[in-house]
Amino acid sequence: MTSSTPRRTVLAAALAAAAGTAAATAVPASASAVPASAPDGTAAPGHAKGEPADRPIRGHAPAPGLVDNRFWHSYTDWRCGSAAGTKAVAGRRPGLVLAIPAGRTEYADPHTGRTSAWEYATWTSPAHTPTVPATEVIASWNAHTPPGTWLQVELSGTYSDATATPWYVLGRWASGDGDIRRTSVDDQTDGKSSVWTDTFAIDDAASGLRLLSYRLRLTLYRTPGSSLTPTVWRLGAMASDIPDRFTVPASEPGPARELTVPRYSQNTHVGQYPEYDNGGEAWCSPTSSQMIVEYWGRRPSPEELAWVNPAFADPQVCHAARFTYDYQYEGCGNWPFNAAYAATYPDMNAVVTRLRTLTELESLVRAGIPAITSQSFRKEELTGAGYGTAGHLMTVIGFTADGDVIANDPASPSNEAVRRIYPRREWENIWLRTKRYDANGKVRSGTGGVCYLFWPVKSAPSQHRALRTLGLV
Secondary structure: OOOOOOOHHHHHHHHHHHHOOOOOOOOOHHHOOOOOOOOOOOOOOOOOOOOOOOOOOOOOOOOOOOOEEEOOOOOOHOOOOOOOOEEEEEOOOOOOOOOHHHHHHHHOOOOOOOOOEEEEEEEEEEEEEEOEEOEEEEEEEEEEEEOOOEEEEEEEEOOOOOOOOOEEEEEEEEOOOOOOOEEOOEEOOOOEEEEEEEEEEOOOHHOOOOOEEEEEEEEEEEEEOOOOOOOEEEEEEEEEEEOOOOOOOOOOOOOEEOOOOOOOOOOHHHHOOOOOOHHHHHOHHHHHHHHHHHOOOOOOOOOOOOOOOOOOOHHHHHHHHHHHOOOOOEOOHHHHHHHHHHHHHOOOOOEEOOOOOOOOOOOHHOOOOOEEEEEOHHHHHHOOOOOOOEEEEEEEEOOOOOEEEEEEEEOOOOHHHEEEOOHHHHHHHHHHHOOEEOOOEEEEEEEEEEEEEEOOOOOOOOHHHHHHOOOOO
């Protein structure tokens, strides 16, 4: 996979090519990880690489459209895992910290050229069996990594043919960029499944192979000899097997509601800080993330924004782009990195998941929870957008009395123009489908209901109920 091409476009092409070849030679995650001593169409302007585009063209018969969410976040959860040098800490927000190093290793950062020594400790979750045998898994984590620390998230699972995956790296992450550069890891496959930037996917879902269970492993790193530690408050994953579909059934509109969410345009940042995915034209994901962070009353401090050129409006959008940037993918559209960024703000939870219906999204909005959704479409498929895209994030903030979708769409010429109303039926279909046709009539893929959800630790009872229904709290 090359970092200059949208990740899901590459995935679709790779799967098509693989269909006519023998299984690929296994490449264990450890081959590109920390040394073994430590455990469609072309996007329109404003929708360049860095935003989620095509998912796999899977081609399997429709299965129940199920989604399973499992997150570890309580004191009991952290004590139930297998710890090697980590410990659970109680309190208002229970977490996991590095207590006694289990070992020491060196990490050669491919993005800085520096090799540094680190102490580490690990925590491995109990095996989780999703309610749906899965074709895809996407992890999320919420953590604080002070300078001199960072973390790695891995996944290993059992297939329906009784064999096991290797340990796959799902992300190497730090909230800052002074110690390591946060990064996904390319070229991870065992010939049955692969990791594509942030998504574990079965290579050939039409074969019937599924992931029946998985474990997640956290490795916490710190400067040797220090007492520093990352603190992880939440770790988990969304597992799913969404039916292949070009269309979804129409849903009935629910009650109207609109949330007051800040409006930011990515296009006002075109040309700014091109080292982060060529500047604002590709910043729909961090721009959307920043809107929701501020909806919940959080924002970076003046000191945190001091690095931004004072001539730039809305410097917090530049800040979000820098601190969601994936140095391997060379983009700001890594889904878990956006969730992790949101959770760096005080007492915030954030996950990547899938919703099964527009009705589920309406229930969240009704409870006061906006969502960031991922979708791909041709210009003529979404009335009022004025563009087509191979992958774009926008923020759903409400529904009209007729059930149409009210979205803060960052692909707008100005902040004032960000609020849009999109026809319900069109929007529902482009978000929830898994297959589509591009402008050349070629079959491409859709995201099947992917979204980011952010919410505060202290949430209203109605919000807690809505999130609990989805298995998120």
